[in-house]
Amino acid sequence: MPLLARMLPSPLAIDVRRGAVASLGSVLADRRIATEGRIAVAVGPGQGAQIAADLDLPHCEIFRVDEGTVDAATELGKKLRSGAYEAVAGIGGGKTIDVTKFAATMAGIPMVAVATNLAHDGIASPVSSLEHEGGKPSIGVTMPIAVVIDLDYVRSAPSHLVRSGVGDVVSNISAIEDWELAGRVNGEPVDGMSVTFARVAAEAVLHRPDSVDSDAFLTVLAEGLVLSGMAMSVAGSSRPASGACHEVLHAVTQLYPGTSNHGELAGLGALYASFLRVRHLDWPEARMREIRDCLVRHELPVAPSDVGLDEEAFTRAVVRAPDTRPGRFTILEHLNLSEDEIGRSVKDYVEAVGR
């Protein structure tokens, strides 16, 4: 009987705990990622100096990342290439990590993602989302070789940023529904292993009664975000973690720059998409309630007004949403509602989820 299996690329090390940054050097040495200590470290403008002081890496060279743009990432990539480093660690929030992933891929060296907040699922994914010529495309990059999440730093980040990761991971439930819909309607291949990672990540967070105040919750959230990254790596795209939820979020960001943040908008988009499923696809209403209750429990937005948008503004974003991701088939493309119908659905949605 043939024994067939596939190999999945994954980070060599996942380290989620308090004080993880301080022992970064030993993690890199133990895992043979960097045996000579020739490490470049990229830090964001916020906590950069503090983090650099905490590191047990006496000979590392520190680079500051000020912008989340392709230009900034290319600039860093050139410096990494000329410096003969064994590895680069990107320490900070999503922007710093995305810039470092891109630069490391360009320089052909391994990248270690050191996350200081849990705002989104890009920590362990093979995707960089960077600003370029007015847009923010998702660019394929190599998967981080190690993922380090320091709960001390996570705790010192503004709590709304930590909570917003809940919205991003829970939005997987909606993204998976969209993927399976595309499978049924268009015959798009659905990868069961990728779905397994993405769904388990979301379900692990969905029903927990505790909050970002507890280390146990933060650990599960961090691991959920890592698993979401694995799901994307297996799928070779953001499909398992990005459907109508993220189309709505990208449209909001394009139309109303500066509104809320990634994870909060992903959760809101997922809840609205779930409402459409209940109304048009006979999705169980109890399922939508579970998502709503989870978002409310973590003080995340559920209505457009929670992120400062009125119903008309949100309607415009939903109308625009499919254009943000051409080729991705979700409930929005499936229903193909007119602007009037979308306007009515948003009104009914607000009534249904209001608190």
Ligand SMILES: [Zn+2]
């Ligand atoms: Zn996301």
